[in-house]
Amino acid sequence: MAHDAVLNDLRALGERARAAQAVLARAPERRKNDALLAIAAEILARAPDILAANAADVRAANEAGLQPSLRDRLRLDEVRLKAIATALEDIARLPDPVGEVIAEWRRPNGLLISRVRVPIGVIGIIYESRPGVTADAGALALKSGNAVILRGGSESFRSSRAIASAMHTGLERAGLPRDAVGMIPTTNRAAVGMMLEGLGGTIDLIVPRGGKSLVARIAREARVPVFSHLEGICHVFVHAGADFAKAAAICLNSKMRRTSVCGAAETILIDRPALVPSAAIVRTLIEAGCEVRGDADIAALDPRVVPAVEQDWATEYLDAVVSIRVVDGVVGAANHIRRYGSQHTDAIVTESDTAAEQFLDEVDSAIVLHNASTQFADGGEFGFGAEIGIATGRLHARGPVGLEQLTTFKYKVRGQGQLRP
Amino acid sequence: MAHDAVLNDLRALGERARAAQAVLARAPERRKNDALLAIAAEILARAPDILAANAADVRAANEAGLQPSLRDRLRLDEVRLKAIATALEDIARLPDPVGEVIAEWRRPNGLLISRVRVPIGVIGIIYESRPGVTADAGALALKSGNAVILRGGSESFRSSRAIASAMHTGLERAGLPRDAVGMIPTTNRAAVGMMLEGLGGTIDLIVPRGGKSLVARIAREARVPVFSHLEGICHVFVHAGADFAKAAAICLNSKMRRTSVCGAAETILIDRPALVPSAAIVRTLIEAGCEVRGDADIAALDPRVVPAVEQDWATEYLDAVVSIRVVDGVVGAANHIRRYGSQHTDAIVTESDTAAEQFLDEVDSAIVLHNASTQFADGGEFGFGAEIGIATGRLHARGPVGLEQLTTFKYKVRGQGQLRP
Numbered sequence: 001m002a003h004d005a006v007l008n009d010l011r012a013l014g015e016r017a018r019a020a021q022a023v024l025a026r027a028p029e030r031r032k033n034d035a036l037l038a039i040a041a042e043i044l045a046r047a048p049d050i051l052a053a054n055a056a057d058v059r060a061a062n063e064a065g066l067q068p069s070l071r072d073r074l075r076l077d078e079v080r081l082k083a084i085a086t087a088l089e090d091i092a093r094l095p096d097p098v099g100e101v102i103a104e105w106r107r108p109n110g111l112l113i114s115r116v117r118v119p120i121g122v123i124g125i126i127y128e129s130r131p132g133v134t135a136d137a138g139a140l141a142l143k144s145g146n147a148v149i150l151r152g153g154s155e156s157f158r159s160s161r162a163i164a165s166a167m168h169t170g171l172e173r174a175g176l177p178r179d180a181v182g183m184i185p186t187t188n189r190a191a192v193g194m195m196l197e198g199l200g201g202t203i204d205l206i207v208p209r210g211g212k213s214l215v216a217r218i219a220r221e222a223r224v225p226v227f228s229h230l231e232g233i234c235h236v237f238v239h240a241g242a243d244f245a246k247a248a249a250i251c252l253n254s255k256m257r258r259t260s261v262c263g264a265a266e267t268i269l270i271d272r273p274a275l276v277p278s279a280a281i282v283r284t285l286i287e288a289g290c291e292v293r294g295d296a297d298i299a300a301l302d303p304r305v306v307p308a309v310e311q312d313w314a315t316e317y318l319d320a321v322v323s324i325r326v327v328d329g330v331v332g333a334a335n336h337i338r339r340y341g342s343q344h345t346d347a348i349v350t351e352s353d354t355a356a357e358q359f360l361d362e363v364d365s366a367i368v369l370h371n372a373s374t375q376f377a378d379g380g381e382f383g384f385g386a387e388i389g390i391a392t393g394r395l396h397a398r399g400p401v402g403l404e405q406l407t408t409f410k411y412k413v414r415g416q417g418q419l420r421p
Numbered sequence: 422m423a424h425d426a427v428l429n430d431l432r433a434l435g436e437r438a439r440a441a442q443a444v445l446a447r448a449p450e451r452r453k454n455d456a457l458l459a460i461a462a463e464i465l466a467r468a469p470d471i472l473a474a475n476a477a478d479v480r481a482a483n484e485a486g487l488q489p490s491l492r493d494r495l496r497l498d499e500v501r502l503k504a505i506a507t508a509l510e511d512i513a514r515l516p517d518p519v520g521e522v523i524a525e526w527r528r529p530n531g532l533l534i535s536r537v538r539v540p541i542g543v544i545g546i547i548y549e550s551r552p553g554v555t556a557d558a559g560a561l562a563l564k565s566g567n568a569v570i571l572r573g574g575s576e577s578f579r580s581s582r583a584i585a586s587a588m589h590t591g592l593e594r595a596g597l598p599r600d601a602v603g604m605i606p607t608t609n610r611a612a613v614g615m616m617l618e619g620l621g622g623t624i625d626l627i628v629p630r631g632g633k634s635l636v637a638r639i640a641r642e643a644r645v646p647v648f649s650h651l652e653g654i655c656h657v658f659v660h661a662g663a664d665f666a667k668a669a670a671i672c673l674n675s676k677m678r679r680t681s682v683c684g685a686a687e688t689i690l691i692d693r694p695a696l697v698p699s700a701a702i703v704r705t706l707i708e709a710g711c712e713v714r715g716d717a718d719i720a721a722l723d724p725r726v727v728p729a730v731e732q733d734w735a736t737e738y739l740d741a742v743v744s745i746r747v748v749d750g751v752v753g754a755a756n757h758i759r760r761y762g763s764q765h766t767d768a769i770v771t772e773s774d775t776a777a778e779q780f781l782d783e784v785d786s787a788i789v790l791h792n793a794s795t796q797f798a799d800g801g802e803f804g805f806g807a808e809i810g811i812a813t814g815r816l817h818a819r820g821p822v823g824l825e826q827l828t829t830f831k832y833k834v835r836g837q838g839q840l841r842p
Contacts, residue, residue, distance in 0.1 A: 026782060370835045410785065
């Protein structure tokens with residue numbers, strides 16, 4: 001009975017979000033920006049409350065013995081709150097995608113057909129320990145006319161609730177419905193299951209923000225579309241025609257700039273004729289503190305190379321470890337990537353435009369690069385201003401998911417009384 | 422054991438389709454067109470075989486006592502085969518969407534980012550009695566670089582197999598892999614379940630072609646994306662500011678041009694001030710042989726009106742029956758459509774541009790029209806050349822699904838050695 005009551009409450013939350021979304025869908029850009037700025041101001045004004053809620057979350061995490069990396073993600077301070085507010089202000093400055101005419105044409109019978117951008121609807125955001133996701137994912141969704149239903153992790157529940165409360169006040173101050181930001185009021189895991197089923201037909205899309213096990217569960221169980229990537233097993237292929245100084249710099253940056261991001265390279269593929277000149281790449285990586293696991297040819301280049309095993313080609317290390325193997329040409333590289341890759345981001349280094357174009361065509365990943373670091377896999381670096389994540393699914397959104405990817409479209413057809421013969 | 426063998430065979434079919442798709446994705450337009458023309462020629466050359474297979478299907482359907490409308494859909498003759506071949510030739514003439522640069526921009530750091538159209542991958546097409554779907558859905562998928570896995574209904578199994586065989590020959594004649602058209606070799610219903618699960622990760626998208634119960638099952642069970650519409654409860658709203666002669670013509674065409682199509686109007690909404698002048702609309706429909714079910718106000722206009730019940734507003738008649746009710750203004754119409762509609766196609770008739778634009782904004786259906794018949798909901802009428810169906814989902818494809826909607830995109834990023842700071 002108590003359980004039923006919770007489930008009914010959640011469905012009602014979804015219905016209120018859907019009703020609020022109908023208002024948000026037609027809200028002028030000015031009003032959405034006012035709300036984002038009011039939310040930013042409210043978060044700063046409420047800093048003491050939010051930090052107190054966060055301190056309670058952190059205490060509970062310490063008592064529960066949560067691992068240090070999660071505890072770090074959970075912790076808020078004045079600097080992090082200021083960064084959250086600044087991100088909201090940045091999103092307010094981005095152009096509003098809603099209403100954009102994507103295409104327009106006139107038919108011989110005089111009908112004018114316009115393809116117009118509209119919000120997707122209600123977006124369920126399921127996240128873990130990082131409470132700032134409440135504000136940044138919520139803000140991207142709001143700016144693109146979507147309502148959100150947030151489900152924060154139990155470890156960050158108090159912090160997320162305090163931030164969501166600031167968002168409600170900001171929305172109301174701008175004359176928008178507070179229900180546009182719904183927050184699941186329980187840490188009961190059954191709520192996640194209900195969201196993955198679509199919460200009684202009220203959720204149009206799920207965006208997970210968290211580790212691989214969360215994303216895997218969501219991909220497995222969701223009955224509504226999901227924008228996510230499970231992992232980023234990104235490759236750099238050093239072609240025989242590469243500039244090897246450039247190749248070493250790109251390999252080093254792709255792997256070591258930040259090893260924990262999804263766009264970090266995990267495997268380097270060396271074109272067979274490039275084996276000897278690639279010794280410098282191996283040395284550069286090892287000297288930068290990266291463990292290199294190589295096939296027999298690579299191991300022969302440097303005694304510090306650890307022999308790679310089959311599992312290495314399928315591993316996203318997210319650490320200062322890289323696997324390196326020799327392949328035969330663009331086709332060999334593309335075959336390796338097809339077999340072991342995750343359709344996320346893959347790069348070729350070469351001075352041959354022919355080889356580059358062949359690679360860009362053959363490798364069917366969301367992002368394929370020529371002579372650039374895989375770490376450019378990021379909405380900000382693409383010029384999207386902000387992103388809610390990277391998608392490796394094939395439909396609707398691939399690559400960085402920014403404001404535009406949080407919209408869909410409809411056709412407006414304007415006639416003068418046309419009948420179909 | 423025998424069951425396992427079938428399942429393994431199906432998975433192998435999926436893997437062969439995926440491998441063939443990698444070839445098709447990079448096939449030049451010319452070669453795909455050659456294949457489509459070769460398939461058209463092969464279908465005509467094999468007419469005796471195909472018609473013999475079809476005659477066997479028809480005999481079995483007669484013996485099984487299949488309903489007459491399904492038997493009609495099943496039947497092929499010289500004229501229908503010729504139409505299938507002509508449709509293939511038409512698809513060969515449509516522009517190839519693959520490779521199109523949808524957007525391109527240069528970043529301040531010199532990176533050139535291009536968003537390029539690529540095929541979706543492997544498309545599962547699940548259909549019922551109409552064997553021609555084998556060729557037309559298959560051809561649209563092929564032209565856009567996708568492989569297909571076809572699962573025809575058991576009643577049309579022999580006909581579909583004969584057509585698929587002609588497609589294999591046509592593909593090979595053009596130097597393309599026959600596995601680009603996979604056909605489920607069994608009428609076992611478990612095969613549909615496997616396709617809805619994605620056939621071991623080999624199917625990217627399902628397109629159902631059939632009646633409501635097939636589509637409902639697929640929407641319920643599919644674990645991969647589906648392009649479909651469950652029903653088309655389409656509305657015409659006659660605004661107070663309408664030209665009533667135009668309104669009568671649009672209502673008549675929207676309802677009665679063809680009553681069995683998904684874009685046929687099922688409900689007419691009359692703006693309260695337009696009640697009296699709308700009597701002519703009611704009369705026109707009744708005199709054209711349409712049963713009118715109306716609310717009390719509408720029933721008062723004409724003694725031949727049948728009183729409508731609640732269920733009428735939620736019914737897709739697909740027949741010469743229409744429900745009519747009075748609403749209050751654009752907002753009343755939009756509220757009715759939000760509650761009872763199917764987000765397919767809805768129209769307003771008015772001479773007021775303000776009212777029209779309000780309706781086009783507020784009604785969130787795939788297609789919204791001003792002063793035109795709802796029966797324009799069709800890929801051909803949109804200028805897409807051909808369509809595989811109409812989608813009412815919110816993501817990726819909404820409205821008519823043509824060649825462009827059977828593609829996705831990837832980002833090609835071209836640099837000169839850029840590293841991420």
